[in-house]
């Protein structure tokens with residue numbers, strides 16, 4: 001069995017893949033100081049709690065936070081007796097090489113999303129991932145990542161208002177009923193929510209105009225469903241896209257090693 005680990009700047013997600021389905025998905029906050037032993041204590045507690053029978057022999061990691069990789073490597077080595085594949089490292093092959101400026105480091109999560117989306121939908125895609133940042137990954141007709149857009153994340157934008165302005169409270173995102181807010185919280189939610197709808201629409205339209213081939217928009221990330229309900233922004237929402245991409249890259253490496 002494969003343990004796929006997707007470490008974002010806010011959360012780290014672990015999924016167990018038995019070759020056909022994900023047996024479970026577990027989420028913890030990202031902390032670079034968390035030790036391999038701490039990961040295992042947390043992981044084994046939840047696995048036992050859910051009564052999941054696991055036989056993990058392989059691990060693949062994608063991390064947007066370079067500092068956590070060392071402890072995750074120790075975790076894989078100590079508890080599953082394996083050397084993990086780490087996306088972005090030279091020894092981890094990609095089905096399609098990114099076409100970007102020389103020397104550019106593409107976020108591994110974006111390479112993984114590209115692989116996952118191409119496997120399911122073929123090429124000419126915009127993958128929108130609502131994480132700490134909101135990323136738009138452009139997938140060419142042949143499956144290569146060819147660039148994209150990085151925008152501040154939804155919660156980051158709300159938090160920035162709170163941190164920078166003394167009178168603005170911490171607010172959770174939700175879809176306001178109206179655009180014109182009649183209290184501070186509604187005004188903030190309106191600015192971020194409807195501002196975001198506009199951001200996604202405009203960026204996708206401009207990518208489409210530059211790309212000059214028809215494109216599908218695939219959305220992923222915890223907050224995507226909120227926007228899916230509000231406006232016709234995406235063709236598909238796939239919660240497990242990043243995890244699927246990790247299984248695709250893992251299989252590609254097995255087949256080509």
Ligand SMILES: Nc1ncnc2c1ncn2[C@@H]1O[C@H](COP(=O)(O)OP(=O)(O)O)[C@@H](O)[C@H]1O
Nearest residue numbers: 008009010011012130131132133155221222223
């Ligand atoms: N289902 C959800 N509902 C509401 N907020 C969520 C949900 N999933 C994630 N978030 C929030 O969205 C932001 C991005 O989370 P996540 O997608 O885990 O980011 P990353 O991949 O960058 O770690 C965080 O602020 C997180 O708390």
Ligand SMILES: CC(C)(COP(=O)(O)O)[C@@H](O)C(=O)NCCC(=O)O
Nearest residue numbers: 008009064105106107109131132133
């Ligand atoms: C843009 C990101 C911060 C998004 O990370 P996330 O929101 O998933 O935590 C990450 O993909 C990253 O660090 N990228 C490196 C720069 C690039 O992709 O061009």
Ligand SMILES: [K+]
Nearest residue numbers: 008109129131
């Ligand atoms: K992500």
